[in-house]
Amino acid sequence: AxxxxxxxxxxxxxxxxxxxxxxxxxxxxxxxxxxxxxxxxxxxxxAVEGAWSRPTFADTPCFEVRDGRHPVVEAALARSGDRFVANDCVLGDRSRLWLVTGPNMGGKSTFLRQNALIAVLAQAGSYVPAAAARLGLVDRLFSRVGASDNLARGRSTFMVEMVETAAILAQATPDSFVILDEVGRGTSTYDGLAIAWAVVEAIHEDNRCRCLFATHYHELTRLAERCDALSLHHVRAREWKGELVLLHELADGPADRSYGLAVARLAGMPPATVQRAKAVLAKLEAGRAKTGGLAAGLDDLPLFAAAAQAEEEACDAIRAEVEAIDVDALTPREALDTLYRLKALARETGGEG
Incomplete structure (x- = not known):
């Protein structure tokens, strides 16, 4: 059975x-x-719950968002009874690279993330968290935000940051959308500023993609005078009766100051420590005014593409001189004279004194 x-x-x-x-x-x-x-x-x-709107698409690589919002941050604020501050973002041929400055907690990172999220949602066939949106198709979306170690592979936060930035510079096309948050902050001030400066120039001159670049290096705002498609913006903040008021609004132009000490006070830093930092800051600013600032002399540098071309021409001149040498026909004396001539040529093309 x-x-x-x-x-x-x-x-x-x-x-x-x-x-x-x-x-x-x-x-x-x-x-x-x-x-x-x-x-x-x-x-x-x-879309109905969040009052999202239907995006439209264009054949040109544009990105026009009116009253854009971050849905996750907006929902979190709504639970606590606060209102999310919406912001516009307009990237086009004449302003495809936005340099965003302002204090910590001012909303720079949220602004970057919300626009990247709008691009993803729009191309997924969704309505977007904005009053209106018009964008050109994005072939790839790249982001370098946040801080993370990869200790298992022996990579520090700065190393991870550099690896990700290198990948962006190598792969981004004019149809890509890139968000970069605080590139260069993981190393020394001078190294960090130098790397951030070069990355901004490379994005502007070589990749030529739509990009939002948030930074604390106010010296980078000098690039607006030399880069036609770079636009300066900042998140607004005000001090009222000794307290910092973060408005989370995006405005045109560079930030007038960083409000770092005000943020430290807001975070609960002991008053004595804040006062000491204030005294140190006064000394540093006095020294900066005397020497011309951290970015003194950078205005004399040629742009990224021009500098690369000059280096290539210098290498070509030395290469041509070397290729013209008939090694077998040289006497010891002629070989020595040739070495001196090459050394002099290297010094001339390298700009050494």
Missing amino acids: GARALAAEAAHLEELVATALASRDAIAATADALARIDVAAALAER
């Missing part, structure tokens, strides 16, 4: 499997339809 029961059970299972296999195309089509309905219903529900 037990054997017959097992046989009957196996037969029933075989019949059920055969029936399922015979209907596999219909089952797969039904699952696909249900998945599409689920996605569409979920996106529609979010």
Whole structure:
């Protein structure tokens, strides 16, 4: 009886499997339809609840967002009874690179992330958290935000930052969308400023993509005078009766100051420490005014493309001189004279005194 029961059970299972296999195309089509309905219903529900708008697309690499918002941050603020401050973002041919300055906690990182999220949602077929949005198709979206170590691979925060930035510079195209947050902050002040300066120039001159670049290096604002498509913006903040008021609004132009000490006070830093920092800051600013500042002399540097071309021309001149040498026909004296001549040529093309 037990054997017959097992046989009957196996037969029933075989019949059920055969029936399922015979209907596999219909089952797969039904699952696909249900998945599409689920996605569409979920996106529609979010669009209605959040008052999202339908984006439009253009054939040019533009990015025009009016009253854009970050849906996750907006929902978190709504639970605590606060209102999210919406901001516009307009990237085009004449302003495809935005340099955003301002204090910590002012909303720079949120602004960068919300626009990247709007690009992803729009191209996924969703409505977007904005009053209106018009954008050109994005072939790739790159981001360098946050701080993270990869200790298992022996990579520090700065190393991870540099690896990710290098990948962006190597792969971003004019149709890409890039957000860069505080590039260069993981190393010394001079090294960090130098790297950030070079990255901004490379994005502007070589990659030529739509990019939002948030930084605390106010010296980078000098690049606006030399880079036609670079636009300066800052998150607004005010001090009222000794307290810092973060407005989370984006305005045109560079930030007038960093408000670092005010943020430290807001974070609960002991008053004595804040006062000491104030005294040290006064000394540093006096020294900066006397020497011309951290970025003194950078205005004399040629732009990224011009500098690279000059180095290439210098290498070409030395290479041509070396290739013209008939090694087998040289006497020891002529070989020595040739070395001196090459050394002099290297000094001239390298600009050494």
